[in-house]
Every structure is written in structure tokens, then in C-alpha cells.
Amino acid sequence: MDKQQRPVLISMRGVGLRHGLRRVLSGVDLDIHRGDFMAITGPNGGGKTSLLRIILRLLRPSEGEVAYFAADGSRADRLDVGYLPQKNTIDSHFPLTVSEVVASGLLGCRGMSRKDVEERTNAILRTIGMERHASQPIGRLSGGQVQRSLLGRALISEAPLLILDEPLSYVDKHFEQRIYEILREKAGNTTIVLVSHEMTAIAAMATRHIIVDGTVHVCHSDNHRVVCDCG
Template sequence: MAEKTTLLRIILKLLKPTAGTVTYMHDGAPIKNLSLGYLPQKNMIDSRFPITVEEVIASGLLGDSIRKEDAKKRIADTVRLMGLEQHTSKSIGALSGGQQQRALLGRAIISHPRVLVLDEPLSYVDKIFEQYIYDLVAQLSESTTILLVSHEMSTIAGMANRHLIIDHTLHECHSSHHHVHYDCDDCQAQSE
């Protein structure tokens, strides 16, 4: 677990690698900035912090140059997309774990990032919303690169076009049928 969290933090430039560098590439050329959306595995928002669901989702637009009217529409659309219309003005701490996860997912996708990093997106959500997340990820993948980390391989594996398996080393799996990490017939170890 620590390896994947460390790798994600390095990719997001939240942590410096002990060796080497992180370079974002687009069309074969390095780029300085890359718009990223991030859903952490664990909700790090203090439930006593007085922030509403709408404010949590809107915080995903911080740093974006977007007109006020466009921002309001995008916030309303994202709240609706996450099924949180009835909770918009509630404190984030008043929500269930699954509702908090949906608010944080809304924060991750509201800016329409080029890369979306999802760390265990199914944590805390109920089965109905789990299926909704699968559908949403499939829809988002048409215009966004998604890096999704999950221990739940069955459904996720069928959605991915590349599988990287981290178990003390990094392996790229070329098998399309594995359901858990040890079923990969054709894994190749990658040098770190």
C-alpha cells in the first residue's frame, strides 16, 4: 500500500522522488504544467471544518481562470452529477462517508483535468453509486487520461487499457483477463 501511495504522490508532484525526476509529456514533448484532478483514498477533510459540500466541489476550480457565471454553472452541474443536490449547503462533516467521497470526486473532476488520478475511488460508496462511478469513469476516459488505483480488480480491470501492478516492484501486465494481481500471466517487471 505504501508503494502505490508514494508513487501517486510523486506523480502528483506532492513528493519529490529520492532519485530521478518527474516529467509530464504531451505528444512526445515535455510540458511544464499539466491539469490534474485527484481523489485521495482517504478523506483528509476534518469533519469539524466548516465547509459546505458546494465549497468542497468548488475548490476544484481554484487556480482556474473561469468566469463567475461559468463557475456557478459548472458547480451546479457537478453537484447534480454527484447526486448531492439535497446536500449542497450542508457541512461536509454532516455527510456519510460515501457522500463525502462523492463530493471529493466532484472536486477532482470539476476543472475537466487532462489527467484524473483516482486512489481507491470506491472507498465508502454504496453498490448503487459504485456502478455509477464505473459508468462515469468510462465516460470521462473518452477525453481524460485516468490513473486509477484499486484493489477491486474485477470490474476495473475490464475498463483499463493498461495495467500496472505494484507489489514491491512495478509490473506491467499485458493479460486482459486477470481479476487479482497474481492472475497476471504475462507480467513484465519494470525497472524503478
């Protein structure tokens, strides 16, 4: 279905962000439609993570409005979302196992039995290739293994919206290919918003491309390929 016909999921109008005197984002007008695969790139410090955090309502914009919409077009208070943050916010001293970190992605899901949670967790551990590390404390993992675990946490609820901030960070080339497979499987039936500096493979999968450098530049051409950050 053409993007114009798909219902809007998230709408941003006149959104801006300041940190103290420093202006990070201004004049952001952006609609994210159901089923979009939106690839976001841009220079370091351009405001990509800030934009995602505003979309997630983890950060309040200094001006403008962010609205969520249900499938029938009515306003929604919240969205079910799987989120992979750019920065690993897990305290390495916190006594959590890989399984527990992955399963924590189900905390907002009601009505699941312990067995359901266990089965879903085991399935995701296989998806991210971390079955052998299931009982290992998260603090004793490599950077790439933590990243896989956090991706598992984002995927486990099978939320209709997936927001991934630099999912390719720390992972090896083999798992990078696995991430592309996962994204191909999800694309179409999940709305994906993904930030990356590595666009070669992702740009070919994405249905929309934007560059964030203090504001949002939407690339309209169907054949557009984002091959490098704008400088």
C-alpha cells in the first residue's frame, strides 16, 4: 500500500528541543505511517537520538507537539513499542542474567503465564544466538553480547513499533547479517524506525529515509540511497 494511504501512527508538528542555551532540534514536522521502515542517518550530534527519545516521550520537546494515533485514526495515549537504546543503560553490577534482561521486554504485557514468558524468552535467545549465555550475568558479557541481549529485549514483545538506535554497534559481521534478516522478516508488518551510520544494506530495505542535522530532511526520491552522512 502506498505510504499516503497508510494511516499515520505518529505525527510531529513544529517540534524543537533545547538543552539549556543549546538548540538541538528545530522545526521538525514529520509523520510516521503504519508499516513504514524509516531509516535515519546524519552527523554526530545532529539530534537523531534526541528525536527518537522525543518520539518515545522519554524526552519532552521544548516546543511543538507529538501525537500518537490508533489504527482507526483516533488519538492514542500510548504506543506499544520495542526499543533498543543507543547507550547501554544497564548497570553492569546489577545481578541480572541474559534471560532476565531479554524477558524484561515483556514487563508491559499482561496476561502471560510464566510458561509463555519462558517459551518466548527461549525463542528470542535462539533468534539472537545467546542460548548458551542465558544464565550468564549481563555484567560479564562483551559489548556485542550485551547489544544482542538488548536487541532481544526490544524484539520479545513483538510490538507493532520497533525503534532501534544504532543496532549494528558492537556486533560482528556475522550478527550484522542476522540483524538484516530479522529486519527483513519484520518489515511490512512492523513499523520500524532505525538510526544508523551504516546505511548500505539498510537503505535498500527502508521505505523512507531521513537525515537529521538539527532538523529533519526527508528524502523523497523512491530510488534514494543514503550512502554517507551529510557533512
